[in-house]
Amino acid sequence: MTALGSSLVTVIGLMAVFIAIPTEPYPDIDGAIKITSAQVCRLSGDSCDQKIAPQNVTLPYYIKPNIHSGIHSARFTFFFDMTAGPDDVTAIYLPKFSDAVSVHVNGVAVTRKQPADEQALLFHSWHRPALSIVPNVVLNRNDNLVSVDLSADYFNNLSLFPVYIGDAAALDFAHQVRLILRVGMARVNFALAILAGFSVLFFWLFRRRDHKFLWLMAANFSVSAVCFHWVYPNFLYDYRIWVVLWNATIGLFAWCLLGFTASLISARLQAFQLGVLAGLFAGICVLVLLPDEEFATGLAGYQLLCLCLGLFVLAVLVAKREKTSWLNFSVLFGLYAIALTLTSIEWLSQYVWPNFVSIMTTPLIPVTYFLGLLWIIFYQLAAALQQYEKLTITLQSTVDQKSQELRESYEKLNAQTQRQAIDEERQRILLDLHDGIGGQLVNTLAYMASQPDQDVVLQTALENALSDMGLMIDSLEANDSISTQLGMLRGRLSPLLDKHHIALKWEVDEEPVLSVAGPSHNLSLLRIVQEAITNAIKHSKASTITVATERCSISVTDNGHGFDLEPVAGRSRTQGHIGLMGMKRRAKSIPATLEISSSNIGSKVTLCWEMSDNAGDNAN
Amino acid sequence: MSDETSSTEARRSGLPHSVLIVEDQIHTAENLRNAVDACDDLQVCGVAYDLETAWAMFEAHKPRFVLTDLELPDGSGVEIIRAATDAIWTCDSMAISVFGDRQRSMDAIRAGAKGYILKSGSVADAGQQILSVIDGGSPMSPKIARYLLTLLVPADAESPDTDLSQLTEREQQILSLVARGYKRREIAELLDISVGTVGIHINNTYRKLEVSSNMEAVARASRIGLI
Numbered sequence: 001m002t003a004l005g006s007s008l009v010t011v012i013g014l015m016a017v018f019i020a021i022p023t024e025p026y027p028d029i030d031g032a033i034k035i036t037s038a039q040v041c042r043l044s045g046d047s048c049d050q051k052i053a054p055q056n057v058t059l060p061y062y063i064k065p066n067i068h069s070g071i072h073s074a075r076f077t078f079f080f081d082m083t084a085g086p087d088d089v090t091a092i093y094l095p096k097f098s099d100a101v102s103v104h105v106n107g108v109a110v111t112r113k114q115p116a117d118e119q120a121l122l123f124h125s126w127h128r129p130a131l132s133i134v135p136n137v138v139l140n141r142n143d144n145l146v147s148v149d150l151s152a153d154y155f156n157n158l159s160l161f162p163v164y165i166g167d168a169a170a171l172d173f174a175h176q177v178r179l180i181l182r183v184g185m186a187r188v189n190f191a192l193a194i195l196a197g198f199s200v201l202f203f204w205l206f207r208r209r210d211h212k213f214l215w216l217m218a219a220n221f222s223v224s225a226v227c228f229h230w231v232y233p234n235f236l237y238d239y240r241i242w243v244v245l246w247n248a249t250i251g252l253f254a255w256c257l258l259g260f261t262a263s264l265i266s267a268r269l270q271a272f273q274l275g276v277l278a279g280l281f282a283g284i285c286v287l288v289l290l291p292d293e294e295f296a297t298g299l300a301g302y303q304l305l306c307l308c309l310g311l312f313v314l315a316v317l318v319a320k321r322e323k324t325s326w327l328n329f330s331v332l333f334g335l336y337a338i339a340l341t342l343t344s345i346e347w348l349s350q351y352v353w354p355n356f357v358s359i360m361t362t363p364l365i366p367v368t369y370f371l372g373l374l375w376i377i378f379y380q381l382a383a384a385l386q387q388y389e390k391l392t393i394t395l396q397s398t399v400d401q402k403s404q405e406l407r408e409s410y411e412k413l414n415a416q417t418q419r420q421a422i423d424e425e426r427q428r429i430l431l432d433l434h435d436g437i438g439g440q441l442v443n444t445l446a447y448m449a450s451q452p453d454q455d456v457v458l459q460t461a462l463e464n465a466l467s468d469m470g471l472m473i474d475s476l477e478a479n480d481s482i483s484t485q486l487g488m489l490r491g492r493l494s495p496l497l498d499k500h501h502i503a504l505k506w507e508v509d510e511e512p513v514l515s516v517a518g519p520s521h522n523l524s525l526l527r528i529v530q531e532a533i534t535n536a537i538k539h540s541k542a543s544t545i546t547v548a549t550e551r552c553s554i555s556v557t558d559n560g561h562g563f564d565l566e567p568v569a570g571r572s573r574t575q576g577h578i579g580l581m582g583m584k585r586r587a588k589s590i591p592a593t594l595e596i597s598s599s600n601i602g603s604k605v606t607l608c609w610e611m612s613d614n615a616g617d618n619a620n
Numbered sequence: 621m622s623d624e625t626s627s628t629e630a631r632r633s634g635l636p637h638s639v640l641i642v643e644d645q646i647h648t649a650e651n652l653r654n655a656v657d658a659c660d661d662l663q664v665c666g667v668a669y670d671l672e673t674a675w676a677m678f679e680a681h682k683p684r685f686v687l688t689d690l691e692l693p694d695g696s697g698v699e700i701i702r703a704a705t706d707a708i709w710t711c712d713s714m715a716i717s718v719f720g721d722r723q724r725s726m727d728a729i730r731a732g733a734k735g736y737i738l739k740s741g742s743v744a745d746a747g748q749q750i751l752s753v754i755d756g757g758s759p760m761s762p763k764i765a766r767y768l769l770t771l772l773v774p775a776d777a778e779s780p781d782t783d784l785s786q787l788t789e790r791e792q793q794i795l796s797l798v799a800r801g802y803k804r805r806e807i808a809e810l811l812d813i814s815v816g817t818v819g820i821h822i823n824n825t826y827r828k829l830e831v832s833s834n835m836e837a838v839a840r841a842s843r844i845g846l847i
Binding site for chain 2: 440483
């Protein structure tokens with residue numbers, strides 16, 4: 001509602017502006033005199049109506065119709081003195097009048113008999129100026145009587161604007177200018193509207209989803225239909241029907257404007273639009289069927305309806321101005337408002353206060369419309385270009401970003417592949433080394449085993465070297481899992497266990513996890529465990545050895561006869577004792593603690609270390 | 621790493637299984653030959669010290685079992701293993717390894733070997749190991765089991781997401797126990813299933829490895845543009 005109110009206020013304000021602009025639409029012309037007063041009487045037939053007294057009036061003067069059918073006429077009479085020289089040609093120039101005109105000077109007709117059809121009652125000339133040459137023979141020196149007879153339909157006003165009489169050459173020029181401005185411009189507008197319609201249609205073909213261009217196209221074609229009236233007012237015999245048709249095109253134009261605005265702001269007014277269309281159609285039907293007495297009122301009413309529709313369109317635009325950019329809104333609002341104001345002025349001039357605005361408003365209406373059209377098209381173009389540029393920039397930056405990411409991931413992949421290759425190569429070299437030496441050791445042991453004399457010390461040394469190498473390789477290959485390395489150790493020790501008929505109880509339930517993990521620490525652990533198990537196998541005379549693990553400990557238990565933990569003073573250090581010292585030292589380096597308990601029913605060697613916080617879940 | 625040792629096949633036919641040994645270290649080879657010959661149901665049909673001789677003997681004797689070292693003076697024993705896998709007669713193979721190092725064991729297994737025999741330490745039960753493989757078992761070392769757990773459990777998006785490269789829960793359980801050093805008997809006791817079932821699960825795991833390693837090979841090949 002406030003939108004409606006503010007629109008109305010704007011229109012009234014603009015109207016005030018237009019009213020306030022003082023212009024002289026009918027300036028003096030050099031070499032001619034301007035007639036601004038005349039005596040007017042109503043005509044019945046060919047002579048003045050005796051019942052009504054003639055009046056002295058100032059031009060421009062309007063006569064409202066006083067009949068309800070047919071044609072009403074009036075006669076304007078005035079006198080003038082000759083101004084032109086005897087060699088000059090005199091002419092009478094009527095810039096604006098309504099509707100059909102016939103001029104007599106001193107009783108002689110100076111206007112052509114219009115080639116009116118028999119059926120046509122009037123030859124409408126309201127849209128063009130009239131220039132008549134007055135032959136010198138007709139003219140007196142002074143007091144020439146001019147009578148201008150005007151006729152119009154019962155629903156149109158009679159009007160006469162200031163008349164110029166004088167030098168034909170000067171008046172001819174003014175006449176030409178006026179012809180261009182009125183008749184020429186009318187044709188230009190008509191053609192332009194049709195051209196614009198096709199241009200917008202072409203434009204729409206590229207943006208089919210955008211419905212507002214369809215509306216714009218329809219508006220253009222309806223504008224051309226409206227302009228057609230200015231080009232050929234005498235197109236149809238029945239002027240009443242012609243006028244009704246013309247009003248229909250005005251209504252159509254207003255409806256197309258509504259559609260365009262609705263589409264511009266994406267409003268959901270389809271139902272309303274259909275209703276409006278139905279209303280306009282109904283109005284036309286009413287106009288057609290109206291009896292003659294009401295026809296003038298009917299016209300006024302229908303056009304007022306169209307004006308209200310125009311006001312509504314303006315209000316809709318104001319109400320939803322956030323749907324379009326501020327610039328677009330202000331320009332369109334301005335142009336709409338001006339066009340609406342001009343149209344309202346026209347209506348008011350026609351039906352309420354003739355000539356209350358001195359400025360010529362009629363030619364401005366098409367101008368405003370075409371300005372609006374141009375704006376819409378260029379704005380669309382600019383918006384589209386801007387969007388395209390933005391899109392291109394975004395696209396470019398996305399492409400750049402993705403290329404960069406791709407490049408980085410390729411580099412990472414390359415680096416990784418290289419690292420992997422180096423690691424694999426290193427591993428291969430290591431394995432080759434161990435395998436070569438190991439193979440030689442195995443071969444040597446096999447040879448020694450086949451000999452009759454066996455050197456146990458040498459054999460043991462070689463076997464120890466071989467098993468240590470096995471431990472080393474396992475520490476690298478077991479995925480840091482201590483339980484797996486223990487399992488491999490078990491496999492290597494199986495023959496020895498079988499030889500001594502010792503059963504192995506395997507209780508590796510939990511995965512042992514060192515706080516400082518790594519192959520070297522794991523290796524130290526495994527060496528200690530290997531030594532513990534080997535000691536148990538060789539020296540304890542046990543029947544069962546148990547290997548058990550917890551998260552922070554590994555224990556080797558046997559049910560043998562135990563051993564001496566402390567060397568007796570004086571006795572030479574046994575190999576086993578040295579071994580125990582070595583184990584303790586190794587444990588400390590991890591760091592872990594080695595606990596040994598021994599009795600005559602068995603021994604237990606326990607390795608334990610601090611709990612670690614990090615979850616080392618290599619195994620479960 | 622041994623299962624039930626009854627080799628009904630040999631007894632039925634009455635003939636011992638022929639075994640081809642390929643080992644370039646002479647004394648090691650003799651040791652192995654003695655160990656295998658000591659087994660009633662096995663007989664060594666030939667000992668080759670290099671790849672060329674190995675090929676010749678392979679073609680000539682068409683052995684039931686091939687035992688081959690991987691590092692040979694004139695090539696890799698993996699070729700013989702592959703030949704054994706592709707042979708039109710029933711032929712199983714195992715690698716001979718010093719330490720059972722993972723890389724070479726995996727190469728051998730991928731080529732179709734059923735595992736490896738350690739030549740360090742005593743080879744006395746080499747014969748038993750061979751017989752258990754002929755029986756259908758697939759010996760698996762803890763290290764291999766640990767490695768397979770990382771290989772076959774799809775943790776990353778790289779491995780193809782078919783069921784073939786994924787382990788069932790039971791298989792994962794058994795693999796974990798093997799990885800921790802448990803023997804099949806012990807696993808069967810712990811999980812309350814038969815030793816035979818344990819063996820079947822381990823065999824299935826090997827088959828999945830074969831499939832997975834095939835797919836891996838395909839993936840690798842396609843990545844470097846061969847396919």
